[in-house]
Amino acid sequence: MIAALLLALVGVALLSLCLGERWDSPVDVVRALLGQQVAGVSFNVTVLRLPRVLTALLTGVAFGLGGAVFQTMLRNPLASPDIIGISAGSSAVAVVAITMFGVSGAALSVLAVLGGLLVAAAIYALSWQRGVHGARLVLTGIAVGAMLDSVISYALTRTQVYQATEALRWLTGSLNSAFWDGVGPSRPRPPCWSRSCWSSRVASRPCSSATTRRPASASGPTVHGWRCWSWPSP
Template identity: 50%
Template sequence: MKTTTVEFIMAGRRQRRRRGILVTGLLALISCLLCCAMLLLGSTIYPVKDVVRALAGEQIKGVSFAVHTLRLPRMLAGVFAGFAFGLAGNTFQTMLRNPLANPNVIGITSGSSAAAVFCILILHTSDAVVSAASVIAGLATVIIIYLLSRGTSFSVGRLILVGIGVQAMLSAVISYLLLVGAQQDIPAALRWLSGSLNGVQMHELPSLVITVLVLAPIVIVLGKHLSILELGEQSAASLGVHTDKTRIALIFSSVCMIALATAATGPIAFVAFLSGPIAKRLVGAGFSSVIPAGLVGVNLVLAADLFGQFAFETRFPVGIITGILGAPYLIFLLIRMNRKGDL
């Protein structure tokens, strides 16, 4: 009987693992297909062989310019920013044990955006300075929110409420900057607020790409501790997890990725908010949702960008499409949490 029970448990574990690997593989395949669509589709649809030749370095009239200058930077920005938003959003939601605890809702992206808009409109700095200011402001926003939410003891609910208040204040700051900024600088600043892949240049991407390639493995490796942190501080410590060091490493890595993704594409709405819940539903219990959440983020950004480009007569930025998708889910989540008494 004992052997049968153990075998039953192990069989269930293998089944969950197979499901998780299958879902992760399918998400990766969809991401590859969307990347191909980003390179092939546009005002002119080029043959696959011409796009491949252009990517290989061959100069083809019209194709080389469109691929290297317009489509490839747009696709890479969508991939790395989407992965960063999805990974970071899932990390915050899991670590803080609340689906509302994501960078968009608690004001982290607003802090990065406010710093970027200030640098663009007031200081007129270079892209490198904008990226650095965005990272610093994102980290500073996290520290401020954490200190204000501590009180006598740490509370996730208090952190979310403080984050919403900080986000409202930063949104007011951004509105003020748009009012006092020079008229010719307003379009560049509005790009940060809407979240768009339009006009992304290849020279703007190295910092984002390097940051994601360096910090994403840290989040993935520490991701095995996320489910343990969900059990609570004392339970995680009793199981051998260095809670403070793990939480600091996860928060620092996530905030840096979010800040640089925001610096490259603007705060693409609700990608960080939707990726984690979608990934967890797809892979099910018993399998890490860290990598799937990043892939869901990539798919959301690329699919929303393609939809915004070709589904309507007017082209819409990716942030508008993801905002349309995310707003109803946020309302649904608030209603469900209110019924459960979690709010």
């Protein structure tokens, strides 16, 4: 299965490098990737298309790590940042900042990250009742996410068309402006990457003998500490 997924990923990436305003043959694309100068192909592939493909791949890796850590720590396949409200928290803060205060650029990214962290802490606190159970946390996150979605809708309906368009563009994302200078900042940082993989792997071992928090806690590890340390990782 993994080999098939990797093969499909390589195929889609190669197809993306071939597609554009015009079709470039896979042979010419591979030659351009190997450093050969192919008239009408090298610039399109190495300067325009390759940064977009790499940005998309690295962003997908970050999303995958986030979902893997959440599902491993909470022992629930529904636990992912987009379902339990953390993504909605970042989006709500960003949309309000764009539509009401005209924030943009790096400041907007910082506010979105802080909003996601704040919402994650709020969800964890609201779901605490002599500990945090995975199902309770997921349900709390879904409720908080629904509330924040209403905040996003309200902000979009109360602003100007131009600002609403900017906010929608931020929500959906775009690779149109992805160039080589943005590939580095978009990749998952090695410390975050390694911490996400290591924490999800190690912290899941004490819980492998049980599906609930209490037996895992009885075996020695402080489960809440592991969860807080890994939340949110990427």
